[in-house]
Amino acid sequence: MSEEIVNKIAASGLITLDLEEYYPKEEISVFDLQPHLFMGMILKEKDFRATLQQYDWSVYQDKIVAVTCSADAIIPMWAYMLVATYLQPVSKDIVFGDEKTARQQIFLRNISAIPTDAFMDQRIVVKGCGDIPIGEFAYLEITRKLRPVAKSIMYGEPCSTVPIYKKK
Numbered sequence: 001m002s003e004e005i006v007n008k009i010a011a012s013g014l015i016t017l018d019l020e021e022y023y024p025k026e027e028i029s030v031f032d033l034q035p036h037l038f039m040g041m042i043l044k045e046k047d048f049r050a051t052l053q054q055y056d057w058s059v060y061q062d063k064i065v066a067v068t069c070s071a072d073a074i075i076p077m078w079a080y081m082l083v084a085t086y087l088q089p090v091s092k093d094i095v096f097g098d099e100k101t102a103r104q105q106i107f108l109r110n111i112s113a114i115p116t117d118a119f120m121d122q123r124i125v126v127k128g129c130g131d132i133p134i135g136e137f138a139y140l141e142i143t144r145k146l147r148p149v150a151k152s153i154m155y156g157e158p159c160s161t162v163p164i165y166k167k168k
Helices: 045-054 077-087 099-112 136-146
Strands: 014-017 028-032 064-068 093-096 123-127 152-157 160-166
Touching (some): 028 099, 064 077, 064 099, 077 093, 099 136, 123 136, 136 152
Parallel strands (some): 014 123, 123 152
């Protein structure tokens, strides 16, 4: 009596999408405006421009840079624009915010760039467990992106899923 063992999960046609594949793995450096302010609190245009001109921007070569100001100071919009003019030629990318915010923005960009063609009328399982803590925002975004094209969306592992959406 040799019964053939069938892998029902493999035969189910489920597509597993692992959000960890889209998690930004690059190093993110932070450029804080606070040390470049007069007394750490006041932006003096002439001094600020001079400081930026003398700054060694090469430390951000090919890095993603999060631009923020840790001081509770009023920073004019043009100051961020000016910092961007120095960072853009050397950095890989520039985002506003601290490191966590930058990582989230890049993660959302990566999810946004996922082509949906391969998911058209497919049964999709968005993987739930992994080594990297994936924020709620990413699960929300992938659901928003896939819902218009997917036949169904589930959360978890193919052997144990939570139904999220099913096309009627």
